[in-house]
Amino acid sequence: MRLSEIEEFILSLFDTKDNDCFHEESGITVRGTEEIKKIGYCTNLTLDTIEEARKNKVDLMITHHDAWDFIYGLKDACREKLLENNISHYFNHLPLDDCDFGTNNSLVEKLGLQIIEKTHLEDGFHCGRITETNVEITFEDLVQKLETLLEEPVKAWKFKDETIKRIGLVCGGGGFTTDLRVAAEKNCDVYITGEKVLYTIEYAKFIGMNLIIGSHTFTEIFGIESLAKKVKEKYNDIEIIRLMEEHLEAQ
Structure with a gap:
């Protein structure tokens, strides 16, 4: 070919x-x-x-x-x-982050979540998703499921004790406080991304948002x-x- x-x-x-x-x-x-x-x-x-x-x-x-x-x-x-x-x-790169078979949607599908909204607009491409689970799950179960999928340990911070229903997600480089803020404004229980930044961890703690960070490479x-x-x-x-x-x- x-x-x-x-x-x-x-x-x-x-x-x-x-x-x-x-x-x-x-x-x-x-x-x-x-x-x-x-x-x-x-x-x-x-x-x-x-x-x-x-x-x-x-x-x-x-x-x-x-x-x-x-x-x-x-x-x-x-x-x-x-x-x-x-x-x-x-x-x-960005077109694949946005499209229906791309980085975000593919991980969302493997996690068994339902997409509610496309978010995190960059240069005309939506690089994030707001999702929900069919049934509420524990934070620990979500962490374990992600580790199994990525075949690597993830970093996780539990800043509130409630079960998980709504999840914000940006595969890859969504480690900025502005990225987390979108998930907070959409009433998410947890935010998942692929880059660890001190400010974002501190922000998640400040607002009581659970945070899970895999790797940039394997979330995508x-x-x-x-x-x-x-x-x-x-x-x-x-x-x-x-x-x-x-x-x-x-x-």
């Missing part, structure tokens, strides 16, 4: 493709091989995940994040290694997995594989 065909198909999946920021937040960054037989997916583009792709003979990497500009020198190093191994790369993995599976459904001959990433944030 041609890379250009896959790119066009992915574009067709998104209702937000007319957003002015869409192509800044997604797209092909490196064109290695054009003939795609095997796709590897993961959250982050790093030298380690590229090495995983090389070892698994991947033709195209699909990631949630491009290499971050503020990890100085990483983007150039990744581009060089991708080209050296003739591997193409596609990323999809299910969205990029969903995208890769949609490509597989469209093109049956393509093989997909999850590229393993280290649980750096849980150490």
Whole structure:
């Protein structure tokens, strides 16, 4: 399958493709091989995940994040290694956070929650969700369920004793007090995200909001997995594989 065909198909999946920021937040960054037989997916583009792709003979990497500009020198190093191994790369960031099969919705589905509202608007993309449970659950049960899904320990602060009914969630980088404030204004019992910041913990304590923090990487993995599976459904001959990433944030 041609890379250009896959790119066009992915574009067709998104209702937000007319957003002015869409192509800044997604797209092909490196064109290695054009003939795609095997796709590897993961959250982050790093030298380690590229090495995983090389070892698994991947033709195209699909990631949630491009290499971050503020990890100085990483983007150039990744581009060089991708080209050296003739591997193409596609990323999809904010559009995947927003869409109905993306990062937030995929984790919400796995947690067995119901979406009440999209929240946390950034550049025209909704990066958060307000959700509810069918039946009230304990804070401890929610923590255990999330740890099982992410396959890593999470950090949790219980600042009130009531059972959980309404949950605010921002997969990945929702660690700011402004993010938590949205969940508080929507009367959530707990807020879940993937970045730990002192100010947000203090704010959660101050307002009596339960707080659960997983990792940026693994709170977002299910969205990029969903995208890769949609490509597989469209093109049956393509093989997909999850590229393993280290649980750096849980150490």
